Structures are given as C-alpha cells and as structure tokens.
Amino acid sequence: MLKTSRRPAIPRRSTRAIKFWGIFLSVYALVMIYPWVRIDMLMGVAWQPGPVTYALMGAVPLLVRFTRERLPRLVARWLLLLCMTWLGLSFILFVFLVLFEPFNLILSPNPLHAAWTLLGATALSAASGAINAQLIGTKTLRLHFQKLRGNLRVVQISDVHIGSRRPGLLRRIVKKTNALQPDYIMITGDLIDLPHIEVDELRPLGEFEAPVFYVIGNHERYIDLDEIDARLRQLGFTVLRNEETATRQFQMIGIDDADDAAQVGTQLSQLDLDREAFKILLYHRPAGLEAAAEHGIDLMLTGHTHAGQIMPFNLVVKRVFVHLRGLVTHGPTTLYVSPGTGTWGPVMRLGSRSEITCFELSGQSHPE
Template identity: 50%
Template sequence: MTCGGALLETLCTGGLTSPFRQEYAVAMGSRQQFLIIALLLHIPLFAYPILRLCQWLTLSPWQTTLILVPLFCSQIVARLYLRHANSGLLFWLRRGADLWLGVSPLLLISLLLTEIPVAAGWIAPTPAALGLLGLTGLLTLYSIANAWSPSVVKVSLESAKLRGTLRFAQITDVHIGSRTGDFLQRVMDKVNTLDMDFLCITGDFIDMPGIDGPQLAALRSCPVPIYFCTGNHERYEDLDQIISRLQNLGVRCLRSQSALQGEVQIIGIDDSEWPGQVRKELACIDIMQQRFILLLYHRPWGLGAAAEAGVDLMISGHTHNGQIVPFNLVVKRVFKRSIGLFRQGATHLYVSPGTGTWGPIMRLGSRGEITWYEVRPVGQHPHD
C-alpha cells in the first residue's frame, strides 16, 4: 500500500482507515479487540515519547496531559473524522496530524538512543530532552524538503523484440489528496521535459474522494499518451468517479486490459490484496509474444507469473521504500522486492519508491522518483 506504503498507514495509525477497520474487525470478530490492538500500537509511538520527554523536562501533570491527549488521539481523529477534509481549518488539522505521524517514529528512535546515556548519568535529562527535540526538528525539516520534489531516475534495458529505442516514464503513488494539485504540476513539469513515447501511472494516484478537474489539470499538459492502472487507494475511495475523471482528461485506464502502443503491448491489472492476482488476470489476456510486453501492476507481486506469461518488463510501486525510517526495514521484510530492478528469466521487474507521499509530506531514508525507461534493441549503443 502505502508510509511504507500502507505499512506506515497501518502500523502508525493502528490500521484506522475505513477499509482496514472493516477488514480487521471482521477478522478479529469484534470491534473491541480491534480497538485494543490499535491502542497498543499507539502506545510506543504516541504515548511513551511524550510522557518520557515531559518527565525529563519536569513538566507538571496538567501540562503533560495538555500535550499528551491531543497528540495521542490525533491519528484516530484524523483517520476517522478528518480523512476527507480538503479545505479550511479541518484540512490543516489533518495536515498537522499527518506531520505528527511522520515525526513520531523519528522522535521514538532518537529517544531510545538517548535513554542509555541518560540512565548512565552521562547527560542530564533536561539537556537530553532539548537536544533530542532539536535533532528531531532538523530531521523533520530535512524530510519535508526531501519530499518536496522527486528526482528523475533512468533505467536502461535491452530487448531483442524492439527495432527502435523505446522510451517511457513512470509515476506512481503520487497520492493526490495527501498531496496537492501544485505538487502534481511540479511532477508533470519534470515529466514533460523527458524524451518519451508514453507515460505510465501505476496506481495510488489519488487517495481521497472528490478530487476534481482543477487538482488533476496538470495531466492535460502531457504531450504523450498516459496509461493508468489502479492502486489500493483508488479502491478505497470513489473508484468509478476517479476512473471517469481520468478518462475525461484523456488518460487510458487499463483495468485488466491491454492496449497497443507502437511495438509495445501495455497491460494494466487492477490492484488486489490477493497474491495470485497477476497470474489470474494474465490468463484472461491475449498476450502478443511478438511485441514487447509491458505490465503495469501496483504491487511488486507476481514476477514469477509475469515471467511464465512472457512479460518483458513489469513496473510497480506501492512500497514507498518505507518512506520514513525505520519503516524501510519493515517493508523489506514484507516485500521481497521493495525497490529497484529485479530479473527472473527474461522478465524484468522495476519497483519504484513512489513519486509522492502518503500522509506526512516527509521522506527520510527514501527519495521520491520519476522513473525514465530507455529500452534499446540488443546491441544498439545509447548514441545510436
């Protein structure tokens, strides 16, 4: 999904987005059990750091309570009641909750590293707390700046199926809703400078209902065809309306369908939590083996099935490469292929770390990316 993709979303918020809440409540058999687990997840991230720092700063109980209660409850309120706020005061309250969601793991790690020197008496609690807050503030500012504008990353490949060089771009996990139309404009300004035959959007382009034309208008500036496959966040929101809005902007939405673009057959598969989705959907698509086969699928699952079907290149996103440390470490445990280029037989998979951000507009230990692919005929040099 997605801050580790959905990993930060589920771990930091206790899974309190509507789809996760429903799925977990059913799986556990009761809402009470779910809420207990959600609160337990909140304690290390949103209670312990605040209580410990307030203790080190010798704040009074009522001062501690005034700080603890809103910060501890922020994610529950934001995910249940503010997740659709996109204007006015409620929007900024949600943004504040999102920022705290990103800051809290940085604060927790810094605090854990500081506990030993404080316990050993090497540093007094109050200076330790002030230094820790200063360090967390600097890391936060860097993380925000790092998430501001994605880099262009080039991926070079060869294929015996091509007569001429194929160039195209990929953006993924842009998360309009968490991010604004201005961010999309910055992304498209970079995309439009690239020499490309088409643009691919591999899901989680929108993560809020009601995202309308003006917020997506930057797509109109793209001089080449745009192909889109769904991500998990589109499924969580107003999927049919999202598809309609994108189609009105000229985007070709491939929902377990294929399209021809020059020498390329482009296949897009709908996102699913089921690991067998790629195998199931590819079995229903007429794959033209004489063409270069490009598969768009949001999650980095199904490389084996893609290789068996004769896919040449599969491109995915979803993981955000953790987005904020330490979630990159967790993501690597959940997704065997979490970032970069992989190969199975004649099939390549490229996993993008994502272009935008979910929740907090922060990246630490990861970098937003616009991926630019150049696939040359075998034996052709880059300057040919």
C-alpha cells in the first residue's frame, strides 16, 4: 500500500497575511510604477527607463519606510518627505490616467500633448493639495445633551502626525486652540508617528491653556509607545489607557487603539461607568459605535480616516470605515469623526481639509 504524505496546512492567519500583502503590493506597484510607464509611452522619448529603474521607483519608498528607525532622524524625515511626495504625485497621476484612458480610446489625442497635459494637471493638483494641507480650519459644532450639567466647550485635535509633519506645526495648532478658549482639549491619537521625538520638540504642547486628555492611535502603537506616554505625561497631559476619570461635569473614558473590532465593547465592559453621568469617550478610529451606545456613552470622539485626505482615496477609506467624517447619531450616542488636524504620507489634501473642532455643549442649567 502506497503511503501518501500530506503537506502541512498553511495557518489561516498566514493565508490572510499572504493575501493582504499580495493585494497591497499589486496595488502599490500599479499606483507607483504604471503612471510613469504610461507617460513614457505617450512621450515616446529616445531614452526609456528599464525594469530595474521602475523597480527602484517602487522599492525605495518602501525601503525608507521600513528602515527609517535606523537612520538619523533628520535624514529619515527628509527622505520620508521626498518619498511620500512621490507617492502623492504618483497617485494623482494615476487618477488622471484612469480618467484619460477611455477618452484616449475614443478620440486618440496627440500622445505628446496628452502626456504634458497629464503632467501639468498632476503638478497643479499636487501644488494645490500642498497649499491646502498647510491650512488649518476651525469648525464649531453646537450640541445639546440632557445629561450634561451646565455648558462645556471642548476642542478636539486628531492625527497631527509629528514626524511626518515638522514640530513647528504644533505652535500653530496650540495658538489656534487656545484662541477658542476651551474648557478641555481632547487629542484622539496619531499625534506622533516617528520614534524618538524628544520632549523639547513637543514643548509647544505644554502651552495649552486648558487640561488635555489624550488617547493613543495606531501610529503610536507602531513606534516607541511607552516613551511617548512618558513624554506627554511630563508635558501635563492626562493619558488615558483603557481607563476612565471624572471631572466636575462629566466622566472621561479613553481606550487604546486596536485592530480588534470588539475593542470598544471589551474595554467598556471592564470599566466602572457612571450610569447617571454625562460620558465622553475618546477612541482613535471610528469603530465600536454600537458598543458605545450599549454602554450609555453620550459623546464619542474619533479620527483616523483623514476624510480620505486625497480624493478619490476617500472612496477606498469609506469601504473600510462606514463613518468617514462628521456627526453620526446611534441611540443615545453622538459620534464625531474628525478629518484630522495634520496629514500623513504626502503633505497634501484634495477634497478634504485639516481641522480643529470646537464643540459647544449645552445641558441642563443647575444653580451652584
């Protein structure tokens, strides 16, 4: 009788990882390499980059991304800026090419003219996006909650991404935030996205004129989380790590960012929540709204999506997160998804804007 040997089964988690990286690298190559190959074809120039050149165009940004912690911080920051700008240009050109190809099939315009038009449109869009990314707007929302005692002004900051963005951005954010005269400041993660950002570079954060509550985002998890925690506490932040605290007017809850879809429900079930108190929940990503409602959360503040940052990438983000930006109500809970105060990756915004959000909350009036 012949014996047959079975190949060991590939664990499901490994299969998912292989599938994810296969899709990711395919899409990445399509966005980073195809646009420039197509432009070369349209221009018909005498010198044509070879496969090695195109491979390097795609590989270098990834290499910088994964080796940045071993590079001097200043070098890593500038290399990341260059690589992410290249990524932004490639993505914008890719979008224009998707629109161009059907037009090209029908009308067959002059290839050289088409190439220069595509490059010009890409350059103008990227320049517009770069200027827009430097602008920080303020948005004021007025909300009423029956459970709240008195009135409250809260300012939310999210997704600043110091590291990808230079620390000088903090001074502008702090100045604009203080001008709003908030009672409390809430920071919903991704404040920092490069390791070894020292306290001196974060010093402007100590100039906030109101108490600051902070929760971590996914980017803090990827780098020196414990050191970030210590630095921000040193600057006077209240860092909430799956815990709650109380003020005179409300109960404050902060939950660590996690890839687990059940994270909000799991952590809330382990906390001592005051059923009668007005409750504010900080969580980095717009997930767990139903669980928050089940636990009687009144206001949930999140970020993470950047509102897509560069359109039409918002359509992709919308496939992952149902709530892309703005206000959503579910049962007793009002959710707000910030479009972010900074940017990640390319310092560009098209179809979105950076925002500091001011919430003017009104409630029951009680005599002192």
